[in-house]
Amino acid sequence: xxxxxxxxxxxxPYREVVHRYFxxxxxxxxxxxxxxxxxxxxxxxxxxxxxxxxxxxxxSFVDMSGFSQEEIIGQPHGILRHxxxxxxxxxxxxxxxxxGDTWQGYVKNLRKDGRYYWVFATAIPNIRDDKVVGFTSVxxxxxxxxxxxxxxxYAKLLAEEKKQ
Amino acid sequence: MTFNLTASPDFSPDHIxxxxxxxxxxxxxxxxxxxxxxxxxxxxxxxxxxxxxxxLIYANPxxxxxxxxxxxxxxIAAPMGKGDxxxxxxxxxxxxxxxxxLKPGTRIxxxxxxxxxxxxxxxxxxADLNANNVELKTVDSYAIVAKRLLxxxxxxxxxxxxxxxxxxxVVRKQLRPLVTSQIHVIRHVLxxxxxxxxxxxxxxxxxxxxxxxxxADKKVLDALGLPGWDKQTQEDTxxxxxxxxxxxx
Numbered sequence: 001x002x003x004x005x006x007x008x009x010x011x012x013p014y015r016e017v018v019h020r021y022f023x024x025x026x027x028x029x030x031x032x033x034x035x036x037x038x039x040x041x042x043x044x045x046x047x048x049x050x051x052x053x054x055x056x057x058x059x060s061f062v063d064m065s066g067f068s069q070e071e072i073i074g075q076p077h078g079i080l081r082h083x084x085x086x087x088x089x090x091x092x093x094x095x096x097x098x099x100g101d102t103w104q105g106y107v108k109n110l111r112k113d114g115r116y117y118w119v120f121a122t123a124i125p126n127i128r129d130d131k132v133v134g135f136t137s138v139x140x141x142x143x144x145x146x147x148x149x150x151x152x153x154y155a156k157l158l159a160e161e162k163k164q
Numbered sequence: 165m166t167f168n169l170t171a172s173p174d175f176s177p178d179h180i181x182x183x184x185x186x187x188x189x190x191x192x193x194x195x196x197x198x199x200x201x202x203x204x205x206x207x208x209x210x211x212x213x214x215x216x217x218x219x220l221i222y223a224n225p226x227x228x229x230x231x232x233x234x235x236x237x238x239x240i241a242a243p244m245g246k247g248d249x250x251x252x253x254x255x256x257x258x259x260x261x262x263x264x265x266l267k268p269g270t271r272i273x274x275x276x277x278x279x280x281x282x283x284x285x286x287x288x289x290x291a292d293l294n295a296n297n298v299e300l301k302t303v304d305s306y307a308i309v310a311k312r313l314l315x316x317x318x319x320x321x322x323x324x325x326x327x328x329x330x331x332x333x334v335v336r337k338q339l340r341p342l343v344t345s346q347i348h349v350i351r352h353v354l355x356x357x358x359x360x361x362x363x364x365x366x367x368x369x370x371x372x373x374x375x376x377x378x379x380a381d382k383k384v385l386d387a388l389g390l391p392g393w394d395k396q397t398q399e400d401t402x403x404x405x406x407x408x409x410x411x412x413x
Binding site for chain 1 (some may be wrong): 291
């Protein structure tokens with residue numbers, strides 16, 4: 001994944017973070033501490049292949065990501081990962097999907113412009129002819145109470161992960 | 165042999181005659197006898213499905229999932245550009261300005277339309293409302309949902325967007341949509357059952373796809389309130405089922 005560039009944040013104040021992914025690769029992120037509200041009445045839908053590469057996204061997915069359709073399709077799903085999300089949360093996503101189960105939770109996502117948006121996500125494996133061929137994730141508007149609870153919980157988990 | 169056609173009970177009452185016109189067109193095109201049976205409620209229709217009385221059905225995605233998974237049906241077409249959207253509305257002069265103003269104990273009036281109720285439930289989540297902390301009253305029609313709101317017997321009502329749009333201006337003026345879904349990908353589909361599909365599935369599919377190209381056939385579409393049909397592939401159906409699976413949680 002390409003490092004973020006200063007032009008991406010369009011003049012907004014940012015903090016720079018070098019994020020390390022589970023496969024050992026790193027990416028320079030420019031984080032803008034500004035929330036973009038979830039679009040009222042909409043669902044954000046995307047699909048990935050079994051390697052978590054984005055294969056489809058609806059217009060809300062594209063709009064909220066801040067990327068163009070051409071930019072986002074073919075990227076690893078980790079491009080949306082906000083550094084405030086603990087690794088434990090994502091480990092749980094993949095472990096759950098790997099068992100063929102449905103995963104549900106609250107996620108803070110990173111946009112191309114460094115801002116963020118919270119979602120209530122549900123992800124399921126796509127099974128065709130008894131084989132997992134990919135994953136579908138549908139995000140809906142989260143409750144602010146749950147977002148506040150998760151903000152505190154994720155900060156705690158992240159602090160613990162940093163100690164290790 | 166006579167096959168049986170039915171349509172999801174949530175279609176607009178303005179198009180009842182259209183389904184009879186469509187059935188006549190269908191029989192001519194396929195040279196086969198088809199009986200149209202329209203049910204008053206989802207419950208009555210599900211009983212007919214359970215009793216294996218249905219061969220062709222215009223179903224909402226909620227029931228389509230069940231028909232494909234459990235009854236061996238195959239979706240062949242979807243109405244062009246027509247998604248199933250829902251509205252949560254309140255009394256216009258009431259104090260609720262946004263979903264987040266709603267509190268536990270909110271009284272909801274709704275029909276038994278499973279799609280609208282599912283979308284409505286999702287749109288209430290930002291207010292921390294769920295089946296355990298609301299009072300849901302199921303009524304027979306969207307007109308009664310509106311009546312309950314107007315009488316102050318419900319705080320919010322769940323409506324199919326199309327049904328809400330069909331209310332008279334007098335009714336609409338007294339109500340206010342709090343939130344309207346813009347999901348686009350949830351839509352009704354036309355499905356063929358295992359008795360009908362082997363001999364008539366493909367000819368029907370071809371006839372439906374050509375329907376908006378001939379003037380006489382267009383009149384049938386007009387009667388149904390549809391601009392045409394989109395082909396529904398197996399993968400389109402699988403995707404829709406995946407999507408419905410994520411939304412049921």
